[in-house]
Amino acid sequence: MKQTIHDVEGTMEEKAVLVSLVTNELKRTDFSSEYSLQELVNLAETAGVEVLETMVQNKESADTKWFIGKGKVEELKMMLTELGGNTAIFDQELSGAQVRNLEEALDVKIIDRTQLILDIFAQRAKTREGILQVELAQLSYLLPRLSGQGKNLSRLGGGIGTRGPGESKLEMDRRHIRERISELKRQLQEVVRHRTLHRERRKKAGIFQVALVGYTNAGKSTILRQLTNADVYVENQLFATLDPTSRSLELPGGKEIVMTDTVGFIQNLPHDLVAAFRATLEEVCEADLVLHVVDSSSPMRSEQMKVVGDVLQELGAHGKEQITVFNKIDLCGAAELEMLTADSDSVRVSAYNNADLERLTFAIQEKLLGDTKTFRIPADRGDLIAKLYRIGDVLEQEAEEESLLFKVRVNADDYAKSGYMLTAYELDRTAVPSQNAEDGTGTVEVFDR
Template identity: 75%
Template structure:
């Protein structure tokens, strides 16, 4: 048992004891279990909770009735009364029956890790899309647990676990909740439709899309702000920003791309949350390049990278072109810098160093623009000439009879797309005028 504070402030609504169950399976990686509890403390503080103490229970498996066992519940009750706590937060997900039993025994609000994360998201959501997604995730989480949430939901005073959809109908009307879920899904589908239209427009204009992904608090929003001078909220806390933000970034060549900051990942990210935020997270799936931002100053960076890789795989974005950006390198010792993974394409930077930001811009440009290619385009085909300038970095251009020759640095996908367009034009011209086609790439 580790005590973190004995201070009780009557003006702080939520005063909590944090509880973690370490099973036989988890004991094989005690470092990860300890990190999960540390992360729970940060999550609770982010939600505005005063953490009074943390408690760990080692048990072969979870108790189906009491989760941590009847004896540990009695010990927890004694500590809650001694410290004056009004909330118990568990590091794992609880069933409705476990919540009901723990509430009866402890007579305090019971919150699990999933509900805590959902609560933080409810605080952070600002846009219509974000608010819809959070409410949908909360209702999807609560619906199968209503039988075990009665006292918890009706407990006076609000605070964590009650933000978002509210509590007036949750206890009594399952049909109301199911109807609301259907309504939210329909609203979200409309949002997704609009987002897809915007994506298609961006694709047609040939504008590159780059997505910042990474574990929460890895520094994605800071990078977005430094690279684009965007007016975005930056704070050293978990899930400081929730809604995706897209800004224009200029590459060294002068070409502009769209850089999007996505919601941060975290271990044991609630399944309902991943499902509800799929439209937002799919910004990574639609990107031409993914910048995987890693907090290089944390000892758990490898675990955090694994979590991000798993979520990307779940979204189907794991095969996208990626560049790993080891951020916060200024906070690392020389030994820590040498321990950073050197697999795949990577860059070690500090978001506050202009030289490092320029190196990142160059690396992004090289990833996106690809190799030098030669395009031959009929001079009268102004729309194709314009497209060449949009999709690539034009190095040279010259006139050759009725054609224009362009030396362009362009990536593989756009090179192949341009080849398809020129071939189609070639065929159309030959059919109309009986001439040999003159649109070529080499």
């Protein structure tokens, strides 16, 4: 049995009935209401809540006062009384007024999906950066709902919806909360500045950045640990890891890259959370390559992939060079494997299979280092030779009388950034440098042979 914060404090454990409202609008979404409710059960259990029962209501639209129908509220009250529940968790986001009305009618703590996810993040945050980001998200969520927080603010014993900033902060008035939000944003801007400096140093050193993204519990942390021997927490639960972890990895050709594990995505990921974690998620935007890790065994695989794609679109990282990593193929049947995409932009793996991981590293290398080119460099041009080693993977080197012959696998973007200086020495091209080409101020006309 899971130990919750309530066990430690000696107070009553949270026991909840989970409620889902299936509206016409919800029926038009990609996720089925049954899957969404099951995901809510997993979220609640991850937060340390004992799930007593689930309740579903089909209704054309949400009730502005109660969210669910008045009759359903009475039914929920009886169910909570009979089962000894002290919390009701809703699968959709509630307004402040709806929370207040439901609390008065049910006399239990009312939590919505967003608050539940924020609570899990509060439990998972360990680093200073993670704690700052969670607090910012919680306060941003709380600010417009202060008038609807009624008994939630006065209930003792903490629990879901009250972790993170702490009760004292939740009771601050709007002005103090706004001041705290401003301070958190300032501190996170400093985090962004440090991250930017680190990224610039890596780029100057010619080190590639690879970001792992995916739906929560797809296996990103497991892949990072297996590839790099990283000491990261791995568990079969939602949002097992929160704080981003970066580790170096040497590719088969000897090139060193940096891999970063990012926070997992989920359907209806709170907007405040995406905004608060932008400093972390910017790692995805700045990455040279994105590994989209997919749980191949999930019956909602396609829908989960769409959620990740939508979040990447929101971050402005949708057009990034990407490899889809279909993970957990050891849990798939033959029919499921047949349905997985098979092309140069995807790899099927089991994170615990060394041969699969080796294929993945070769795929990463191919994407990052790109085409193979041959260069003849004058022996006295050490600067150009060093540049070749920085932008690519030198496969072969052969000495001639007054020059060196290099066969190099190079990334297209890095090669383009190198300008005419290397293009002029490409073996399969004839380049005519201008008068000032050597000092970097001229232009080069390049003709195919």
